[in-house]
Amino acid sequence: MGRVEMIRNYRKIESVMDHPNTQALFRYWNDLRAGRDAPSRSEVDPRRISGCLETMFILEALENGQLRFRLAGTRLCEWLGMEARGCVAETVMARGHESEMPDLARRVLRTPGIGVMRVRALDGAGTDWPGEALLLPLRSEIGDLARVIGCVNLEAEGPRRRVAPPLRLRCLGARLTPIETDPALARKDPERRFADPLGGLDFTEASGFAAPAPVFSRSLGAQDARPRLTAIEGDASASRPRGGGRRPNLRIVKD
Incomplete structure (x- = not known):
């Protein structure tokens, strides 16, 4: 990926992030890692962010080298005009830019480092949207660097000016900062990476993420070999209710 610029001054990395939500995610992740190269996926508490x-995502590195969306925020899915969960990272990029996000994500995991991509997106109405994408490494449940938590934020999107889907991202340039580690800080709480502060709370229970993975709480007998899933609440594409109520952010299923 020839357009990645290596930034050696780690303390200035946040200055290249323009959107408050991008900065907030970076600060949370940086505090959570506590001197390590990356926190564990199980440590991330969606209630804190x-x-x-709504514009966050988690990518999973597959054995074949592809990066696949495990989770995606409802607003991000609305912008894209599709459910991103299960799609490869190339899907969200415009033609000619397909390799930019997966290449940066691989470098984020391999370095490991902090990736910031300056983007310009074209929506379904032909409107250009400037913005940025942030990519940060996470350790998986077994401890390997195989997850990327990130977000996409657009500078001018708001209540009076909305994206007309489908929207795809074009990369204007990317910056990668190697992560500085502090072994002394990391040793203070060696068990932290294996702790689960959520107490059973999953990302899919937090407002803003869509398409939860099915969870089966009982064993299936022969007569129940085929799970029956019934949608009971929410729709990521639904409009806001009359009277200004909050639009559902989740699609919840149970057997």
Whole structure:
């Protein structure tokens, strides 16, 4: 990926992030890692970053080298005009830019480092949207660097000016900062990376994320070999209710 610029001054990395939600996610992740190269996925508490959830995502590194969306915020899915969960990272990029996000994500995991991508997106109405994407490494449940938590934020999107889907991202340039570690800080709480502060709370229970993974709480007998899933609440594409109520952010299913 020839357009990645390496930034050696780690303390200035936040200055290249323009959007408050991008900065908030970075600060939360940086505090959570506590001197390590990356925090564990199980340490991330979505309640602590509720204001960022709608445009956040988590990528999973597959054995074949692809990066796939495990989770994606409802607003991000609305912008894209599709459910991003299960799609490869190339899907969200415009033609000619398909490799930019997955290449940066691989470098984020391999370095490991902090990736910031300056983007310009074209929506379905032909409107250009400037913005940025942030990519940060996470350790998986087994401890390997195989997850990327990130977000996409657009500078001018707001209540009076909305994206007309489908929207795709074009990369204007990217910056990668190697992560500085502090072994002394990391040793203070060696068990922290294996702790689960959520107490059973998953990202799919937090407002702003869509398409939860199915969870089966009982074993299936022969007559129940085929799970029956019934949508009971929410729709990521639904409009806001009359009277200004809050639009559902989740699609919840249960057997």
